[in-house]
Amino acid sequence: MGKQRVKFTFVDDLVKQPVIFELGHKFKIVTNIRRAEVGGEVGWVILELDGEDEEIKRGLEWVGATGVRVDPLGGDVIDG
């Protein structure tokens, strides 16, 4: 079991999709939202995912395939 902290960014129609709900149902992952800001056309959610490492990896690949952007928590770790 492992935990991963990530940021999802939703734009346009994706804002209206229940992506986090589906993530928790399609995969054996517990989703724990800590902070979010969701507007009409854009939104972001910072959350912790709890599950097997491989399951989290598969789940995040599925989230990415929906068009939701997945980033490490706190912005890019690469710096200039």
Place this chain on the structure above:
Amino acid sequence: MAFVNGLKCRECGREYPAEPLNVCDFCFGPLEVVYDYATISEVVSRDSIAKGPLSIWRYKDLLPTEADDPVDIMAGYTPLIKSKGLGKTLGLNNLYIKNDSVNPSFSFKDRVVSVAATKALEFGYDTIACASTGNLACSVAAHCARAGVRAVVFIPADLERGKIIGAAIYNPVLVAVDGTYDEVNRLCSELADDYPWAFVNINMRPYYAEGSKTLGYEVAEQLGWRVPDHVVVPSASGAMFTKIWKGFNELACLGLLEGVESSSFGVDQNTVHHPGVTTSMHMIQAEGCSPIVTAWANKQSQVIAVRPNSLAKSLAIGNPADGIYALKVIDRSGGSAYAVPESDIVSGIKLLAETEGIFTETAGGVTVSGLKHLAKSGAIKPDDLTVVYITGNGLKTQEAVEEVVHPLFIKPSIRSFEEAFDGAK
């Protein structure tokens, strides 16, 4: 000694001890250093600063380290040059150039890394790591060489040759990752969780970022303890931009600026705006990676991440950690944000070189072209006291300007020279 009370979450305000942490356990917000300014005000003065070394460590009382024996390769105290040619070209009579490209590893990153490396040793780490598009890798490797500890630096495999060599020469463990930007980013984020290293821009980030405040301190000191009317700053993560502003406001609150009364830091040290700081903060990004500028232009309170595609690799941070805080600084300071077309980056490099004799990297080309836009649009008036920050050296990105090389090829004779020379006139 360090005048640090601890760390505090910028979002929910929860407090933590001064440890190698960067994220609030409760809301996952970023952590910032909290200082004991009451004690700092008793020990710091213009005189105490003037007696310090000609490096960032002259401001040691305002940095979050013990600093009795800092990892110091003499970062900082770089020239502030009164412009002649560039100012004349742009119609700016009171323009200064902060030439931070002459730091020991040739970028402003030496400021932040010197602080982070010092703090890492205080915490007992024996390995210092980073993920970098170039300048940071060079600086981490150089500081580790100085400190005698191991450096592990991750770079994208397609990085400019000058930056790869500039890091490799210090003999770090250099890891060139063959992957997309997002893949490199994700890998390094996971490594930071798994390895007991001081990642300067991850678990050292609250301390690391504070090093950029010295860019504000120095400019104020070099201007005779005044702040400029305008500063023009390149931006990637947005951290440097916010810290220059913080530096100006710290000096004001501590009563170190000329003609400015000291004042309380208020409830939140990190958002304080002293009325004596009248500087407009102008942020410049390259169009190929301008998420903060886009958010500003669209009046959004959040910054939407982008996939970087810019010639200015040192500014190519698609998901800027301090983006929303940078937006607040632009707003509070009455500043602006502008994205320079990619096609203007090289012309900006050449303009600075040809008018001032300063060879900057692509990030500097972005900044100079942004300054040109601000002057032309009237956002900066001819007599306004303006400082433009040049943060990296052109020798690192020579590939970008290879087109300038057009020598006169001659035979070794006077006649051949004169024929070629006359033809070139």
